[in-house]
Amino acid sequence: MDMHTFCRKLPKIELHAHLNGSLSKSTMLHLKRYFADSGFEDKSNIFFDEFQIGAGDSRNLSDCFQVFSIAHSLTSTPEALEMATQMTLEEFNDDGCCYVELRSTPRDTPYMTKHQYIDTIVKSMQKINARLSIISRFVVSVNRSHHVSEAEAITNLAIEYNKKYPDIVVGLELSGEPTIGRFEDFVPSFVRAKECGLKISLHCGEICNSEEVISMLNFKPDRIGHGTCIHPSHGGTEDTWATLCKIKTPVEICLTSNVNTKSTPKYASHHFKEFYNAEIPVLICTDDKGVFETSLSQEYGICAETFDLDRTKLARLALNACQHIFAEDNVKRKLMTQILNFIDHHC
Numbered sequence: 290m291d292m293h294t295f296c297r298k299l300p301k302i303e304l305h306a307h308l309n310g311s312l313s314k315s316t317m318l319h320l321k322r323y324f325a326d327s328g329f330e331d332k333s334n335i336f337f338d339e340f341q342i343g344a345g346d347s348r349n350l351s352d353c354f355q356v357f358s359i360a361h362s363l364t365s366t367p368e369a370l371e372m373a374t375q376m377t378l379e380e381f382n383d384d385g386c387c388y389v390e391l392r393s394t395p396r397d398t399p400y401m402t403k404h405q406y407i408d409t410i411v412k413s414m415q416k417i418n419a420r421l422s423i424i425s426r427f428v429v430s431v432n433r434s435h436h437v438s439e440a441e442a443i444t445n446l447a448i449e450y451n452k453k454y455p456d457i458v459v460g461l462e463l464s465g466e467p468t469i470g471r472f473e474d475f476v477p478s479f480v481r482a483k484e485c486g487l488k489i490s491l492h493c494g495e496i497c498n499s500e501e502v503i504s505m506l507n508f509k510p511d512r513i514g515h516g517t518c519i520h521p522s523h524g525g526t527e528d529t530w531a532t533l534c535k536i537k538t539p540v541e542i543c544l545t546s547n548v549n550t551k552s553t554p555k556y557a558s559h560h561f562k563e564f565y566n567a568e569i570p571v572l573i574c575t576d577d578k579g580v581f582e583t584s585l586s587q588e589y590g591i592c593a594e595t596f597d598l599d600r601t602k603l604a605r606l607a608l609n610a611c612q613h614i615f616a617e618d619n620v621k622r623k624l625m626t627q628i629l630n631f632i633d634h635h636c
């Protein structure tokens with residue numbers, strides 16, 4: 290089996306995927322056709338050159354926040370959102386993922402409320418979980434560029450839906466343009482969610498802001514996203530690095546996202562290396578597989594090649610990721626058995 294096939298066949302765990310950034314070309318074309326056929330006004334001018342930020346694109350991290358509105362115009366009705374959710378989960382399933390946590394910010398559109406938005410995703414996931422072997426869970430996103438009152442409303446929804454569907458809605462996460470908004474303003478919402486039993490993930494250190502990194506790490510989230518500017522050689526400080534090394538918060542690593550947005554100059558200089566060597570739990574994820582034209586198996590392949598990991602080490606990354614999923618312990622055990630079985634046969 291070549292490395293490409295190995296990476297596809299390896300049962301993988303995806304823990305950081307934004308729904309609207311994960312829409313593939315074919316899903317977007319399908320949605321566009323749906324809008325045309327159902328007589329909705331089609332505001333989506335999909336120019337894939339604009340939506341996709343591939344290798345060598347001149348746009349940077351702050352530019353990338355403009356592209357999500359293209360996807361948003363295609364997920365504005367409950368039917369379209371259901372198709373987007375199901376097609377995206379099918380793609381993760383086809384790529385050999387055995388477990389996915391999809392995240393998304395519930396939003397009001399001309400055709401649905403935030404309530405309907407989260408309801409639609411939950412119902413779509415239930416259908417997928419019944420039909421495919423992949424196991425999916427939902428992490429509700431708070432966008433830091435929105436007003437705090439919006440974050441509070443979204444937190445209430447997350448708590449309500451976690452009570453109603455504990456086997457689907459498992460966490461709350463903070464994302465959005467990192468130069469906008471202050472983490473401290475959202476702390477009360479995240480404290481409340483934590484107290485209600487939701488798991489927490491925070492986009493942390495995507496840009497250099499050591500003070501914020503420290504307060505995020507001190508909040509003790511269950512996981513953080515990116516962690517780009519934490520190590521001193523990547524714009525962090527001795528203090529940010531020492532704090533992470535001490536508490537060893539698991540980090541959702543998104544190699545291609547960081548390279549394509551120029552947060553990281555090239556794969557070889559990615560902070561994965563320092564984190565891995567310091568035995569901080571690293572979780573290989575895609576972030577926005579549609580925008581960055583990638584897949585989880587591709588991310589595993591890039592990781593193996595760049596950091597010279599053999600098959601056993603690579604498979605161990607997937608196995609270790611099971612420890613940090615937000616779903617219940619019986620799911621954890623089931624996934625670990627599946628991956629260990631694969632390791633027994635293929636490593």
Ligand SMILES: CNc1ncnc2c1ncn2[C@@H]1O[C@H](COP(=O)(O)O)[C@@H](O)[C@H]1O
Pocket residue numbers: 307308309310353357392393394430432464465466467492495546550576577
């Ligand atoms: C590239 N790095 C990133 N950093 C921070 N936030 C990001 C992101 N990529 C995506 N998002 C967040 O995900 C939303 C789109 O999906 P949903 O509409 O929620 O499904 C974006 O609007 C942004 O808030």
Ligand SMILES: [Zn+2]
Pocket residue numbers: 305307464492514576
């Ligand atoms: Zn992200």
